[in-house]
Amino acid sequence: MIEFRSVTKQYPDGTVAVADVDLVVPPHRTTVLVGSSGSGKTTLLRMVNRMVDPTGGEVRIDGTDVSTVDPVKLRRSIGYVMQNSGLLPHRRVADNIATVPVLRGERRRDARAKALELMDTVGLDRSLADKYPSQLSGGQQQRVGVARGLAVDPNILLMDEPFGAVDPIVRTELQDELLRLQRELGKTVLFVTHDIDEAFRLGDQIVILRERGEIVQRGTPAEIIASPADEFVAGFIGADRAERALRVTQVGGRQVVVDADGRPAGVLAS
């Protein structure tokens, strides 16, 4: 479990990115931080692995204040997947995936074998192992990024707009893949996006942020669609737009999201 306790971040130039945020991220579930640009999502995410240190409050992982943990050690125990995959361009795919295990002292051969297994896990053909990132499609690169995030066998996976830079079809494929992976692996995933549809698709818990990390609403997708907390949330999820006007209905024991005309927009994961 990750806990943000009265967390504040003021950057050296005076910008208050996040003010007094309290949030619990439950284990083995996907929590999605969603909000407009500049609302503090990335700042909150990076506080978990100490890429950003709060100027007030604390972040705890399973009860331990992360400020007491060596940042390098912490980062090597937490998966981190970012937009544009963040791969090292001069390293082959398998070496990119194996980077942190090798840094942690694993034998190169073992790390490579594990990298190949992880390629299977994320749906990448092993024949790509010796290619360079630039020889891969955007979607393949993102899969490598996810494999690299999983390479340290982390309990926590931080994902910062990981599918933001690919086209909508590939994006949907990657989302499906993450849902499948999550059913198998049950990591504690903290996922950042500004795409509310992506948030509803992936999140067990959705956290909607306004400026300075202010949490306007927190809940399951169904709860948020059923009763948006205020005008801001309603506007953000598009509930006030006639063509969206989403609601949740039960069909054959499953929760189906339908639009104003009763057309299904999707099925909520149970």
Ligand SMILES: Nc1ncnc2c1ncn2[C@@H]1O[C@H](COP(=O)(O)OP(=O)(O)OP(=O)(O)O)[C@@H](O)[C@H]1O
């Ligand atoms: N290193 C920094 N120095 C000063 N201000 C910063 C720094 N990093 C972020 N900020 C500011 O803090 C606020 C929150 O930024 P953050 O990146 O956390 O937001 P975000 O919700 O992730 O935005 P986006 O969706 O655009 O990535 C913004 O106003 C941003 O300009």
